[in-house]
Amino acid sequence: MADPHRAAVLRHLLAMPPVAALQPTLEHDDGQRLVLAAPLAANLNDKGCAFGGSLVSLMTLAGWSLVTLRLLRAGIDADVFVAESQVHYLKPLYEDLRAEASARAPADWDGFIATVRERGRARIHIDAAVAMADGALATRCQSSYAAILRR
Amino acid sequence: MADPHRAAVLRHLLAMPPVAALQPTLEHDDGQRLVLAAPLAANLNDKGCAFGGSLVSLMTLAGWSLVTLRLLRAGIDADVFVAESQVHYLKPLYEDLRAEASARAPADWDGFIATVRERGRARIHIDAAVAMADGALATRCQSSYAAILRR
Numbered sequence: 001m002a003d004p005h006r007a008a009v010l011r012h013l014l015a016m017p018p019v020a021a022l023q024p025t026l027e028h029d030d031g032q033r034l035v036l037a038a039p040l041a042a043n044l045n046d047k048g049c050a051f052g053g054s055l056v057s058l059m060t061l062a063g064w065s066l067v068t069l070r071l072l073r074a075g076i077d078a079d080v081f082v083a084e085s086q087v088h089y090l091k092p093l094y095e096d097l098r099a100e101a102s103a104r105a106p107a108d109w110d111g112f113i114a115t116v117r118e119r120g121r122a123r124i125h126i127d128a129a130v131a132m133a134d135g136a137l138a139t140r141c142q143s144s145y146a147a148i149l150r151r
Numbered sequence: 152m153a154d155p156h157r158a159a160v161l162r163h164l165l166a167m168p169p170v171a172a173l174q175p176t177l178e179h180d181d182g183q184r185l186v187l188a189a190p191l192a193a194n195l196n197d198k199g200c201a202f203g204g205s206l207v208s209l210m211t212l213a214g215w216s217l218v219t220l221r222l223l224r225a226g227i228d229a230d231v232f233v234a235e236s237q238v239h240y241l242k243p244l245y246e247d248l249r250a251e252a253s254a255r256a257p258a259d260w261d262g263f264i265a266t267v268r269e270r271g272r273a274r275i276h277i278d279a280a281v282a283m284a285d286g287a288l289a290t291r292c293q294s295s296y297a298a299i300l301r302r
Binding site for chain 1: 163166167168169170172173192193194195196197198202203204205207208211212230232233234235236237238239240
């Protein structure tokens with residue numbers, strides 16, 4: 001957590017009461033792939049598995065964190081919003097949550113960053129998923145995020 | 152809250168830690184339209200408006216509650232799951248949250264109930280939205296829910 005941008009994004013997340021309730025931690029971040037984890041115990045539904053709202057929130061936040069970090073590392077101060085998401089609930093999850101996000105097309109990053117610089121705003125497609133220990137997917141989330149320059 | 156089914160559904164919701172954190176209340180329920188409300192203060196994001204994850208959770212729970220209540224009132228003991236959702240984040244919400252859910256086609260209810268009875272499982276499309284005081288929509292969520300007989 002030496003990375004100041006990473007620490008800033010984490011502070012951002014944990015400052016939101018409904019996000020703090022999920023108890024998320026940043027498990028992986030290499031600029032292409034970002035993983036947010038959360039304990040099952042804090043995210044249980046009435047059936048003893050992960051609550052769908054927690055799964056969507058964690059996947060959406062993983063994408064938001066990935067986009068925000070790419071912008072911060074490019075020296076861009078922008079607000080990042082999720083614009084829309086298609087969510088598929090595939091299997092119940094009885095394990096701790098691990099939401100992994102990455103750009104649908106990694107090549108999109110350069111164009112995204114360039115467009116934010118030139119036009120002050122841009123969109124990018126981020127795919128996120130929560131996989132189980134056996135590799136099967138519990139949930140998938142395909143989203144588009146918008147970034148708008150602050151100045 | 153004299154309705155025992157309604158009380159049971161509320162107990163169900165509040166028993167889930169991540170749901171209790173949203174501080175939801177059942178504001179309206181006439182069998183066709185169900186509204187879950189939640190205070191903005193408990194659902195703030197980093198921009199001082201409603202957190203997207205809370206909006207999705209509240210809309211998804213409103214649909215889940217509507218479907219579950221229809222089944223309970225038909226004397227059917229079934230598990231209800233959300234299968235997929237298409238979420239559109241339209242405008243930032245700076246007010247308390249009010250998520251309203253209803254069947255995409257009200258006529259679907261009879262077929263849904265009959266199919267659960269006959270085949271032990273059925274699906275129904277539920278549309279939910281969070282509107283602002285001025286009537287404009289902050290978010291929309293189109294979902295399909297599956298019900299599976301417990302016995």
